Amino acid sequence: xxxxQRQTILPGIGTSGQQKLLSSKVLxxxxxxxxxxxxxxxxxxxxxxxxxVDGDQVELSNLHRxxxxxxxxxxxxxxxxxxxxxxxxxxxxxxxxxxxxxTENNVDNLIAAYDLVIDATDxxxxxxxxxxxCRKEGKPMIYGSIFRFQGQVSVFNYQGGPSYRSLxxxxxxxxxxxxxxxxxxxxxxxxxxxxSNEALKIILGIGxxxxxxxxxxxxxxxxxxxxxxxxxxxxxxxxxxxxxxLVSPEDALKEGTLLLDVRELGEIPVISIESCIHIxxxxxxxxxxxLSKAKIITVFCxxxxxxxxxxxxxxxxxFPEVRAIRGGAPQLSQIEKKVKTHEKSIS
Amino acid sequence: MIRVNYFGNIAEAAQSDSxxxxxxxxxxxxxxxxxxxxxxxxKFQFQVAVNRKIIPKQQSLKLTDLDExxxxxxxxxx
Numbered sequence: 153x154x155x156x157q158r159q160t161i162l163p164g165i166g167t168s169g170q171q172k173l174l175s176s177k178v179l180x181x182x183x184x185x186x187x188x189x190x191x192x193x194x195x196x197x198x199x200x201x202x203x204x205v206d207g208d209q210v211e212l213s214n215l216h217r218x219x220x221x222x223x224x225x226x227x228x229x230x231x232x233x234x235x236x237x238x239x240x241x242x243x244x245x246x247x248x249x250x251x252x253x254x255t256e257n258n259v260d261n262l263i264a265a266y267d268l269v270i271d272a273t274d275x276x277x278x279x280x281x282x283x284x285x286c287r288k289e290g291k292p293m294i295y296g297s298i299f300r301f302q303g304q305v306s307v308f309n310y311q312g313g314p315s316y317r318s319l320x321x322x323x324x325x326x327x328x329x330x331x332x333x334x335x336x337x338x339x340x341x342x343x344x345x346x347x348s349n350e351a352l353k354i355i356l357g358i359g360x361x362x363x364x365x366x367x368x369x370x371x372x373x374x375x376x377x378x379x380x381x382x383x384x385x386x387x388x389x390x391x392x393x394x395x396x397x398l399v400s401p402e403d404a405l406k407e408g409t410l411l412l413d414v415r416e417l418g419e420i421p422v423i424s425i426e427s428c429i430h431i432x433x434x435x436x437x438x439x440x441x442x443l444s445k446a447k448i449i450t451v452f453c454x455x456x457x458x459x460x461x462x463x464x465x466x467x468x469x470x471f472p473e474v475r476a477i478r479g480g481a482p483q484l485s486q487i488e489k490k491v492k493t494h495e496k497s498i499s
Numbered sequence: 500m501i502r503v504n505y506f507g508n509i510a511e512a513a514q515s516d517s518x519x520x521x522x523x524x525x526x527x528x529x530x531x532x533x534x535x536x537x538x539x540x541x542k543f544q545f546q547v548a549v550n551r552k553i554i555p556k557q558q559s560l561k562l563t564d565l566d567e568x569x570x571x572x573x574x575x576x577x
Contacts (some may be wrong), residue, residue: 186577274577297574299507304574319553320544320573335576366553366571368506370516377504379571380552 179266186272189344217337303343
């Protein structure tokens with residue numbers, strides 16, 4: 153216990169607090185800039201079991217901010233390199249490694265053995281998956297994310313508190329691709345530090361947890377603001393009334409309903425199925441007269457998010473039978489190709 | 500005068516972290532429409548906070564002189 157003496161003498165911690173840290177299990181998803189800041193501090197503090205999930209290998213361009221790695225780490229799995237560094241730092245703790253990416257299929261298994269999850273990902277899709285898994289299991293998810301010189305931190309799904317999805321509904325996701333925005337090591341370092349600080353507070357039961365709140369830090373101005381989230385119940389209710397039925401591309405084609413492509417002009421692959429009409433989402437509301445309310449309409453786009461937005465517009469306008477395709481044009485195009493090859497081989 | 504603070508990619512679209520708008524009475528919804536016309540903010544995912552409290556975007560809540568508005572997009576880097 154000598155090594156932890158300087159923290160156990162703090163009010164609210166003591167040897168019982170240290171025991172809590174040693175018996176706690178924290179999963180860190182992402183061993184990039186945020187993960188590299190979170191992990192060594194949890195290790196040093198004596199968090200007994202750490203899990204690290206990341207399917208990436210270390211690249212030279214990671215080294216300016218991912219400070220657990222050395223030049224010799226390049227080409228190696230991040231989780232294994234991180235494990236090496238953390239084992240050397242504190243031999244008394246267990247570090248479990250998962251050299252894979254978190255998906256809908258493995259999320260439940262990955263989080264099952266942990267009390268607390270740290271979202272150190274750089275990807276919104278993965279974040280929604282992780283958030284949903286944590287919400288179902290009632291496990292707190294400590295969110296951290298950055299945009300250039302600004303960072304956000306919050307704790308979701310904490311003691312029934314709001315989820316990430318209730319703050320930022322997935323259906324509203326930006327249509328624009330998020331280009332590589334650039335990042336300074338100290339920015340991810342500071343946000344990761346705030347995340348590990350929330351983790352220690354939750355484990356020790358001290359201070360105010362950032363649940364129901366969103367903290368934004370501007371590194372260029374040293375300005376920190378905390379925003380209060382609205383009532384999650386209100387927002388969930390709103391969501392259920394707008395629910396859109398999702399169908400798989402296979403089922404959509406089998407059922408032979410009217411297909412509506414809401415991608416903008418010029419997006420590929422082109423879908424040339426007979427029963428398919430094309431009205432971009434941006435002009436959909438002005439062209440509703442082209443559609444018949446007597447037909448079942450199945451909407452698709454590239455990935456599904458615009459299809460859901462379009463389906464909501466149609467429902468609001470009084471179209472009784474509207475569904476959206478899970479996935480989109482790339483999957484439809486593949487099925488189309490398979491059918492064509494099949495037809496050729498028959499003839 | 501209403502103060503609007505921008506964050507993340509919305510600050511980039513507005514080319515500013517903050518501005519003061521010379522508006523008398525305007526609702527949250529009207530303000531979002533106005534800023535969309537100016538900067539095309541609706542193409543981003545974001546939440547609106549009035550005096551550091553996040554509220555629904557469709558709100559007809561009238562803003563007053565001393566209100567501080569913030570447009571909060573999610574970040575995704577890590």
